[in-house]
Amino acid sequence: xxxxxxxxxxxxxxxxxxxxxxxxxxxxxxxxxxxxxxxxxxxxxxxxxxxxxxxxxxxxxxxxxxxxxxxxxxxxxxxxxxxxxxxxxxxxxxxxxxxxxxxxxxxxxxxxxxxxxxxxxxxxxxxxxxxxxxxxxxxxxxxxxxxxxxxxxxxxxxxxxxxxxxxxxxxxxxxxxxxxxxxxxxxxxxxxxxxxxxxxxxxxxxxxxxxxxxxxxxxxxxxxxxxxxxxxxxxxxxxxxxxxxxxxxxxxxxxxxxxxxxxxxxxxxxxxxxxxxxxxxxxxxxxxxxxxxxxxxxxxxxxxxxxxxxxxxxxxxxxxxxxxxxxxxxxxxxxxxxxxxxxxxxxxxxxxxxxxxxxxxxxxxxxxxxxxxxxxxxxxxxxxxxxxxxxxxxxxxxxxxxxxxxxxxxxxxxxxxxxxxxxxxxxxxxxxxxxxxxxxxxxxxxxxxxxxxxxxxxxxxxxxxxx
Numbered sequence: 001x002x003x004x005x006x007x008x009x010x011x012x013x014x015x016x017x018x019x020x021x022x023x024x025x026x027x028x029x030x031x032x033x034x035x036x037x038x039x040x041x042x043x044x045x046x047x048x049x050x051x052x053x054x055x056x057x058x059x060x061x062x063x064x065x066x067x068x069x070x071x072x073x074x075x076x077x078x079x080x081x082x083x084x085x086x087x088x089x090x091x092x093x094x095x096x097x098x099x100x101x102x103x104x105x106x107x108x109x110x111x112x113x114x115x116x117x118x119x120x121x122x123x124x125x126x127x128x129x130x131x132x133x134x135x136x137x138x139x140x141x142x143x144x145x146x147x148x149x150x151x152x153x154x155x156x157x158x159x160x161x162x163x164x165x166x167x168x169x170x171x172x173x174x175x176x177x178x179x180x181x182x183x184x185x186x187x188x189x190x191x192x193x194x195x196x197x198x199x200x201x202x203x204x205x206x207x208x209x210x211x212x213x214x215x216x217x218x219x220x221x222x223x224x225x226x227x228x229x230x231x232x233x234x235x236x237x238x239x240x241x242x243x244x245x246x247x248x249x250x251x252x253x254x255x256x257x258x259x260x261x262x263x264x265x266x267x268x269x270x271x272x273x274x275x276x277x278x279x280x281x282x283x284x285x286x287x288x289x290x291x292x293x294x295x296x297x298x299x300x301x302x303x304x305x306x307x308x309x310x311x312x313x314x315x316x317x318x319x320x321x322x323x324x325x326x327x328x329x330x331x332x333x334x335x336x337x338x339x340x341x342x343x344x345x346x347x348x349x350x351x352x353x354x355x356x357x358x359x360x361x362x363x364x365x366x367x368x369x370x371x372x373x374x375x376x377x378x379x380x381x382x383x384x385x386x387x388x389x390x391x392x393x394x395x396x397x398x399x400x401x402x403x404x405x406x407x408x409x410x411x412x413x414x415x416x417x418x419x420x421x422x423x424x425x426x427x428x429x430x431x432x433x434x435x436x437x438x439x440x441x442x443x444x445x446x447x448x449x450x451x452x453x454x455x456x457x458x459x460x461x462x463x464x465x466x467x
Contacts, residue, residue: 001013001014001053001056001359001360002014002360002361002362003222003252003254003362003363004254004298004362005251005252005253005254006153006230006253006254006255007152007153007250007252007253009155011361011362012252014221014252015251016058016221017219017220017221017251020057020058020059021058021059021060021061022053022058022059022060022061022221022222023060023061023063023216023217023220023221023222024046024049024050024053024060024061024062024063024220024221024222024223024224025063025064025065025208025211025212025215025216025220025222025223025224025250026042026043026046026062026063026064026065026107026224026225027042027064027065027208027224027225027226027229027233027234028064028065028066028067028110029066029067029095030067030070030072030073031066031067031068031073031087031088031091031092031095032070032072032073032075032076032087032088032091033076033091033275034091034094034098034275034276034277035094035095035098035275035276036266036273036274036275036276037259037266037274037275037276037279037288037303038226038258038259038266039276040098040102040276040288040292041226041256041257041259041292041297041301042224042225042226042256043064043099043102043104044102044103044104044289044292044293044407045256045292045293045297045363045365046224046254046256047103047104047105047407048293048363048365048405048406048407049222049224049254049363050062050105051105051404051405051406051407052359052363052405055405060108061108061109061215061216062105062107062108062109063107063108063109063110063111063211063212063215063216064107064110065110065111065112065113065207065208065211066088066092066095066110066111066112066113067113067204067207068084068085068088068089068092068112068113068114069084069088069113069114069191069201069202069207070204073087073088074189074190074191077189078189083191084191085114085191088112088114092112094277097277098276098277098280098285100285101276101280101284101285101288102276102285102288102289102292103285103286103289103407103408103410104407105407109215111211111214111215113202113207113211116207116210116211116214117193117202119210119211119213119214120182120202120206120207120210121182121193121195121196123206123209123210123213123240123244124140124181124182124206125196126244127142127181127240127243127244128140130243130244131143131146132146132147132240132243132244133181134174135197136172136173136174137172137184138184138185138197138198138199138200139171139172139173139180139182139183139184139197139200140180140181140182140197141173141174141178141179141180141181142178142179142180142181142236142239142240142243143174143175143178144158144175144177144178144179144239145158145175145177146243147239147242147243149238149239149242150235150239151235152238153230153231153234153235153238153253154230154231154232154234154235156231156235158177161177162176162177179203179205179232179236180203181202181203181205181206181240182195182197182200182201182202182203182206183200183201183202183203184197184198184199184200185198185199185200185201204233205232205233205236205237205240206240208233208237209237209240209241209244209249212237212241212249212250213241213245218241218245218247218249219245219247219248219249219250219251220249220250220251221250221251221252222250222251222252222253222254223237223249223250223252223253223254224253224254224255224256225254225255225256226255226256226258227255227256227257227258228258229255230255234253237249238250255298256297256298257297257298257299257300257301258300259300259301259302259303260300260301260302260303261273261274261302261303261304262302262303262304263302266303274303276288279308282308283308283311283312286315286408286409286410287308287311287312287315288308288311289407289408290311290314290315290408291303291307291308291311293365293366293369293406294311294314294365294366294369295365295366296364296365296366297363297365298362314369314373315408317373317376318372318373318376318403318408318409319409321376321379321380321399322396322399322400322403322409324379324380324383325379325383325392325395325396325399326396327464328383328387328389328391328392329389329392329393329396330389331389332386332387332388332389332390332391332392333386333387333388333389334388334389335388335390336388336390337388337390337391337394338388338391340382341382341387341388341390341391344378344379344381344382344391344395345382345391345394345395345398347378348375348378348379348395348398348399349398351371351372351374351375351378351398351402352371352375352398352401352402354367354370354371354374355368355371355372355402355405358370358371359405365406368402368405368406369406371402372399372402372403372406375398375399375402376399379395379399382395422448422451422453422464425444425447425448426444426448426455426464428440428444429441429444429445429448429455432444
């Protein structure tokens, strides 16, 4: 597998630190509100990365944090008259609601900042002891110039950064480029912990360095997140971690591109800011997931109603193929596969090869989806006439193998069984048709349609299609 490494600006073969294992850290959300569509992209993209690496046989340790200590959380708590932990816990629950709807697997570990305060204090103290940080009036700052490789991830030049750097009111750092590792408590209603420098809380950048170290070690295989995190967040993580630990921090850095809204950058001030919760009122989680992986992950994608309708139609084509296969596995002709079916089944292997080739090429989900569509076309052609159960069973295995890697059709997989009440109505409709009681047959058909069930009469019998 080749990965585009932001650090080197080129595709590199993935060579794990430990053979057969992959340690991945993903920057998670700051939990003070519902996640927006921009937050959802790295969630889904890197969930695909994890699924694919597991599919290829890697034992993946996947860590995605929650930033549950932050100015935004404190301000939200003040607005609502509750505590900061109440805000963060509420929106962690809401995060999982959206993540489950998008088919995102739970991480191996979902660490929270609030659960790692002592480790963060120890990390900061380690930087002070090594001369890379200093305390000033209860705040602790990192000496950016002491890290000679600063800017290597984002391509920023430290001299250019210096010209635009300023010291904000209330800051007492020695250099405008220095950044906060620990922030002194400014008011009594701010959440704070005791430390060697007085009551305070962690800075934003230090948390990920600390949690990555605790759960994955000093050097990790892959660190990933949105393109907007390259600078300063990931740049600062590298500086802190490599100065504290004395070793290379992450071997591969992966960043997904931005999402625009009707060709404009998403912004609350422009009113084109959409949460996943709002989008789910109009589209299923699977449709949103398909949209997020339909393009190459490093490039920008444009969110619009037209794009979502295209995603819905594309996903529907894949779903219809699976429904056909599921139906034929139950109602298809008995006996061995025909010679034509054996040939058709053998022909499906090339689509798996195309799928793997695409995913091996820097997680190219767009081309991987194209391979699935080619497989769908081949399967639909083979299902014409009177297909056998044997063919449908084997074709479905090959189809599901690829679709599952992308985390698609998980809703259908969960609803494989049909409610006995629905089956009873279908049988009653068939009996009514046999007795030429078409009024009752139509009445049942309409009742089922109102419940999201469409009936399709085929040579193999009635196919039940869930909308």
